[in-house]
Structure formats: C-alpha cells, structure tokens
Amino acid sequence: MRAALFDVFGTLLDVYSVTKRAEELFPGEGSRLAFLWRDKQIEYSRLRTLSGHYVPFSQVTRDALVFALRALRLPEQPDQITALLDEYKRLAPFADVAPALERLQRAGVQTGVLSNGDSEMLEPALVTSGLHRYIDIVLSADEVKAFKTSPLVYALGPRVLKVTAEQILFVSSNGWDAIGAAWYGYTSFWVNRLGLPLDELGRRPHGIGSTLGDAADFLLSFSNRNNTETAA
C-alpha cells in the first residue's frame, strides 16, 4: 500500500465542540440541534448529488443549520448561525490522529485527505488544527461538483496519487463512507469511533478498528506482509 486518504470531519477532526457551542447558545437543545444539523447536512449533500444540483458543502452546511433551527423552533439569528458555522474552522483533532499520521509519514506513506468540504471549510480546519503538517495532498469533492458516495469523488484519489484505488488505504469514521470507498475499489478502513454496528449494505470495509492508530497498524502490517511475500 503506497498511500492513505482520510476523511476529515469526524475522522481526523472532532466535531464535538459544535455540540458544545450549540448547547451554550441554546441550553438544553445542543445535542438535538447538532444531531439534526449533521443529519440534514449529509442528507442534503446526497440529495443534491443524486439530482445534479450541487452547491459547495459550506452552503449545504448553512442550509442544514437553518432547517434544523426551524424544525426545533429555535431563533434564526445571523450571529448565532455564524458562531456555529465558525466552529467548523477550529475543530480539534482527535488525540489519536497526530501520532498515527506521524508514524505513516516516517514510514514513507503518502498521506492525503478526501473530504466533502470545500476549501472555505477545509483549509482553515486543517491549518488551525495543525494537521496540514502531516498531509501531503488535499482533495475536495468541490473539484468534481458532487459529494460522497458518488464515484466522481472517490475517483479523485487514484487520479491525483497516480496509483490504483486498491493501492490506497481509504480511512473514514463514517461506515457508509468506508463502504462507499470499498465499492469504488479502495482498500478501506472503518474507524468505528462510536462502536456502531456496520451498515447493512452487503459490503464490508477491509479493516475495522476504533482509532486512527488501528488504521495505521493495518496499513503498515499490510505493507510489511506484502513486502515479505515479494521477498520470498
């Protein structure tokens, strides 16, 4: 395996601070708001891709927040909306992320991200979190005007990295994203941070673990195994 591609929001960066901020702004409603917001964000990204009505993820994220506020009968104040959207630009990485990315970097594995986010969301998030130091390549769904799990998005990886999808480990904390990548042809790994059952989609990721360290172990042991086989 020559390279690893990572999903960003929820996989490298912890979106919990969004819930915390939502709770500060709307006491007692933070969890419900953050959950519905996330749910609608994903739903809108899929509907727009299915119907061929793409807008950037930052717009989808704003639209989803407005819907969630309305559905929960919370006030739609511009400053609160901005405050919540700004949280996405300063998310903290999970504690297991930097050590795992560093190990891969030392082992000579090329690393990149492949995210639904457009550059307006992605660049500040990677720089503020400090993760840009470990990331060689930033790939955004915005380049193809479609969202995951469209094959157009996953095609960016092999096209830019100049290896086959099978030679790339795709890592996501979203089971559906890991399955979408496996469907496309990647070797894929699900970081099941929340201990959820696997989605019933007739396809398993190639590896499953609970931290990014598990994903790094998988990739490095896979590469060692293959090197040994080649030598033998």
Added chain:
Amino acid sequence: MRAALFDVFGTLLDVYSVTKRAEELFPGEGSRLAFLWRDKQIEYSRLRTLSGHYVPFSQVTRDALVFALRALRLPEQPDQITALLDEYKRLAPFADVAPALERLQRAGVQTGVLSNGDSEMLEPALVTSGLHRYIDIVLSADEVKAFKTSPLVYALGPRVLKVTAEQILFVSSNGWDAIGAAWYGYTSFWVNRLGLPLDELGRRPHGIGSTLGDAADFLLSFSNRNNTETAA
C-alpha cells in the same frame, strides 16, 4: 394539467401501523425502531443509487430493519422480521386518499403512482388497500434500477404518460421527493401531513397543502384556470 402521479408509502398509504406492530413486538421500543428503520431505508436507497449498487426496495427495507434491530440491541428473530415486513403489504390508506382520487378520476385526470417500491411491495399494498381501483398506471423505481431522487426514476412519468413532466402533477408527502420532482421538471405538490418546515434545498414545490384533497384542489383549479385562459 393532464395527469397526476403519487408517491405511495406515507403519501397514499399510512405507515403508522408499522409503528404499532413494532410496539406490539418490542414494547417501549416501537417508535424508535420504526423511526430508525425508516431513516435507514431511505439512507440505503440513496447510498446504493449514488454508488450504483442497486438492489430492490424490498431488500433495502429488510436490510434497514436488520440494522435498526441491531443498533437498538433488539433480538433479530426471523418471524418478527417477517411480521414487520408483512405490515407493508397491508397498510391502510389515509382517510383523505380515496375521495381525492375519485374526484380526479371523475374529472378525467389520468392517475398513477411512482414509487421506490418494487412490485413485491407495491402490488399487494395497492390491492389490499383497494387503491388499485383509482390508479391507472403503476411505475416503480425497479424498472430503472435506481431510487429517488435520481432523474432516471422521475423520467418514467413523462416517458410512460406521453406528456411533459410539467403537465404532470407529482404529489408526495416527503418534502425532498416533491423538491426532487420539481428539480426534474414536474409541477409538484407537497402534502405536508406532519406540519414540517420545508427542506432548505433552494427550491419550492409548486403547491403545498396538508391533505390529498388539497393536492386535488390544486390540480383541478390549475386546470380550470388554464382552460379559462385558453377560452379567453
């Protein structure tokens, strides 16, 4: 307007009895199970369409139920799974459905359904509910191996009815389905049975009401208005 196409599950047929049966089988968990089941059913239909991994809606529905049981740590017993799936074959129509369809039939409007359901789900549901008497044409996503909101599915309407999408009123109780149809080019109507806010997708259905009678009113007044204009 020459014709009307209706979504089936939740629009013509009331899926509440599924929740009731779920509650009988799993006391205290019926609502959560039915909600998660429905949510996953829709999610899997979209993911499979986005990724080009179609299986019929009856399979999607079974997969979603298995996931929902597992996620809620409920037992996965074959007889209970069959009992819940069988509910889909004997759903009752909403009280407003037969009168509205009859009015349209008397006014000479051609009527059909356009559903994600395959014939295994759709035929028994329409016959058992008695709605087949008011329905001229049954169109299923299974014919094009894709689910809503794929344009492939909406294209079935104009192709089979031999009029433009704009000349067909597409009626759904799912806001996203009404918007998907409007995106495709239909004149579309959202039967907002649950009093939800409209999804923030940058597109409004042409009409919004709370019953199927409202949709029939919209179509018939629209046709009258246009006839008067043509005569004048």
